[in-house]
Amino acid sequence: SSFENRSAAGRRLADQLSDYTHRDDVVVLALPRGGLPVAAEVTRQLGLQLDVMLVRKIGFPGHPEYGIGAISEHQVEVIDQARIAQLGTTTDQLQESISAERQELERRLEIYRQGRSLPNLTDKTVLLVDDGVATGVTMKAAVESARKLGAAEVVVAVPVCAADSAAELRARADRLVCLLEPANLRAVGQYYQQFDQLNDDQVVKFLSN
Template sequence: MRVVLLRGSNEHGEGSSMPFGDRDEAGRRLAGRLAGYRTADAVVLGVPRGGVPVARRVAEALDAPLDVIVVRRLRVPDHPELGLGAVAEADVRIIDDEVVFRTGVGERDLAAAEERARAELAEQAARLRAARSRVDVAGRTAIVVDDGAATGTSTHAACRVAREQGASRVVLALPVAPPEALRRLAEVVDEIVCLETPLALPSIGEWYRDFDEVRDADVAALLGATPAPRTG
């Protein structure tokens, strides 16, 4: 497993607390470091919602098809700020056993949370892709792109989806993530390219001057603006 850390940062960003103007800039900077992945079999997969504007710039630079991997967080009942884990396409499921233990969430509540998340996931995937078919990643290099990873739970699930769908190589590309999250993510990918690695990352938005909400309609528009996916 190869990890390419293109700029190690301390907790304060080596004097720069806002290294990215917005997701578009982050995507351009990340794309500039991914030129070596411009191959005929490359597929770029954005993690909705915020990862898709970043992924769009990477896909353009690599002349690769763009698709999404839809992930939904599992929340503790009555405490939505706490994450139990995540579910994703391809029946991927990640549970944070420590949170389950600390909160006392039972199997029934966990199953109910997963059922709701699965229904929301299916609806969101349909909205985002509209009439487009999912890009087949089997036997190809899947470049999974997010706008950052604080804990890495959703990004971890997305990378597992790419693997489950048969990608021959899974490359994770991130503008920013702390070392601890990268260590966990290294378990499910072949390579990681990360621009900024602060020791702590309470919020991804802290590393962007403009971190406006990305809507499903914005993601669908970005996907609709890409050329028809290559299937071979």
């Protein structure tokens, strides 16, 4: 089973989220960039506002594809200490990776939100939306951020989520809404017929609609 594209996946996801329709205590935050087309359909169908939660994966020094942690815009850092010990890296190397990602995060914040701050999440139900979850490390950082910002309830909503990450997210979030939970997910893109990378201009366009 797979999705035609991110928008189609968003429409199917929205069908599972109908109990949040037109609620003024609900905030939808997409994880850019891939989460935006998914979340745009969710907000359109449910009559909600769309915004972004910026999170960056921290790659293992020299091997950026190995996620060993993530940072979010609110100084939240989720670092997988066990993974680091296993792979063997120094704190200096790690700090270098973190500060590089922090810079990129600040750059994107400026473009995506143009100085606006995140909507107030105090006592709100926050729907965190992405196009899929593999290791779950960036989504965990997003969950921590939403909690830190006072969210009353944190809901993770994704079209596809690796089964082991789903178990972890159920433990961390209040609810996980997921359409597909494959046991061995190698790449989120496998579950989409069209999975083009988005650029910053497209993100801005989604946010200004």
